Amino acid sequence: MTTPFGWGWTNVLDPVVAGRAQFAVALTIHIVFAALSVGLGPFLVYFVVQEIRTGEQRYARLREFFTKVFALGFVMGTVTGIPLGFMFGTNFASFSTIAGELIGGPLSFEAKMAFFLEAAFLGILLYGRERVPEWFYALSSGFVALGAWLSAFWILVANAWMQTPRGYELVERGGRTVAQLTDPMAAFFTPRLPWLFVHMQSAAIISVTLVIAGIAAYFVYHNRDSEVWNTALRAAVVVLLVMSVFQVFHGDLYARHVADTQPQKFAAMEAQYETSTGADLHVIAVPTSLDALDNPRAENLFTVNIPNLASFLASGGDPSAEITGLNEFNYDSPPVALVFWSFRIMVGLGFWFVGLGLWGGYRLLRGGIRASDRYLMALMGSAPLGFVALITGWYVTEVGRQPWIIQGVLRTSEGATIGLSSAEATLSLLGVAAVYGTALVTFCYLVRQYVRSERERLLPPTAGDGDSGPDSGSNSDAGQQVVGSDD
């Protein structure tokens, strides 16, 4: 009996499966914190610069609130990120030996260029407001954001090489075949890199924008005149509108690049089993028998189709273009169900974000976002959805590439550590799952606490509900008067 994802139940203790599950769990949680740094960095710079430029307290308040969130996310990101750097060696020792020249370099560049920059200047951003001049404080926020972006850049350099490897040759060394770096520029700037980097950074910005919009909507819902949170809300809606539209167009082009460079992944994204011209786009594809659950090459699917659309999208406009089906490849398919549904969740959410952006733009033109309960509720409900889209998108990228750890060069199973025992691998899997799960839950809990104490500040307990309370008039800038004196 195997799972829908193609892994046998009896293999749960298999060290390779346990190692992969461990990496997946660790990355799923770490990516939230990493994306938080990437997406929040530019917002922090904006708040700090505006605070110093205008001297307005609302920006100081936003800077304080989101610096706290950033710092917490950074610590969680460090705590969850350091083990990831070591898991290449512990669980994928063969991969690390074979691809060390291509992967080790970018990872060490990440540490040298990004981590120290981020860690050192975050100390100043957190504790140094009174210790350094204003211009230097602003510069520090810029360095922190730059650090987050450089870190993402080098990680994606390593990942993009695994998707579209270039600039190396396979040589014999010490009795085994290893990849030797021959052309650094080709190896670092692979065909995939620009696509992956732009798509990932946009996704991070959209995810964080939705969180900011959701939090701001919550406060504005309870205090319509809070200048602090209306400022945040407006900024978030504008960014959301621009970035979500951009991401849809960019994503479309990116999918075409995937169809060209990793046809098997593209076929899994679209659940296309047979090579065909004029391929239909499956909006839904569900196996009609239980046997098909554990057979990724199943053909007995129930599908809802849009004629020719898959060919149209893959080729950039030709409805009769040929799409290579999964059955063409004479090695294992990726777990199609996981890739197919992850892709649909991501794309569906992407369109929802465009809708939210347009709706917000319309509200802005019509004289304000704060008047619409329905829109504020929609933003609150959508706060975590950016991260859902980001994680499912990452699943498409990583699971869709299977069975390869390096596309067309090395299988994931061949990259695993040889001789690792089931007991060791399972023990560390359970430990990692527990620690990472706790980190994520604690993070969410503490951000809720921040929101709660901010709400108490905005709404004194005696004020009643925000819509008609006495604080809706002259007391509208509660945030401006008490800033710096509390928390």
Add this chain to the structure above:
Amino acid sequence: MTELVSMSSVQYPIESLPELWFAFVFAVLGAYLLLDGFDFGVGMLYAQADGDERETMHAAFGPVWKANEVWLVLFGTVLFAAFPAVYANLLSRHYLLIFAILAALVLRGIGSKLREERNSDRWHRVCDRSFVAGSTLAPFFLGMLVANWRFGLESTVNGTAIAVGLLLVTLSVVLGASFLTIKTRGDLRRTMRWYGFLGSIGYVAVALAAISYLIVVDPGSAPMPSTVETAVAVGGTIAFAALGIVANRRRQDYGWALSVAGLALVFVSFLAWTMRPAVDPAAALSIREAVVSPVALEVNSIVAVTFVPLIVGYFVLLYSVFSGPATAGDY
């Protein structure tokens, strides 16, 4: 091992570039043991401090520990970038020990960060325990890893590993006491000087015990360095410890800190010097066999030469912005 070196016909732009990278890997390890040693020591000394003192210790530790911890990441990734097979072998061979180190670092990091987030005694108690336990276990496990690496031991838990683990724990106590002496005033400072004095004596005692264990109790359990090398290391350790104790008694706090750094330097140099030309004794891999190809090493060198001075600059800046005594309210 020497035959293995001459087997290599690969040409590097600077003939000794692989050896320079070997030295660089250990220099980064030393920087990590020194800088995070401050933090581990603070974490262990924290156990005996009371409420106000704990706040002050957090204020000293808060702004710098995250940046200090990054040196561990640099060590891991530099090892990966220059000697990928060693990185892979070491981490997979001592699988559970690696996860134990990581778990201890998580306990330390989460304990110290989350403490400030809620104001309840129970919350503080749990966070403090996590902070102290992580700060004690991390250097111990790191010492075990370093010993297993240097002596090429296949088994993870053994006498040598435990001895070196204890050695790093003691070293961290002295480092933490030295750091806090510079960062605090009043009673706490006097207490820290005293603990530093005791710790320095303890470090020499543990070092002698570890060497005696290797020679007398369990000879052959680990390949021994030569007598001359061992004598130099023991002599250096005693000399720096004695200098440190004199500086400690004379209240020359920076002189004391330098002497403690000397202890760390002796420790790491001993490891590196007696390991070469091997870089992974358990797998009988030499530096020249394990190092990456010239192209990869050149790229690594260009990036390192450009960015390591900048990193040193960040640290000078960070430590000078937060120089001067820490007070409880700062954090």
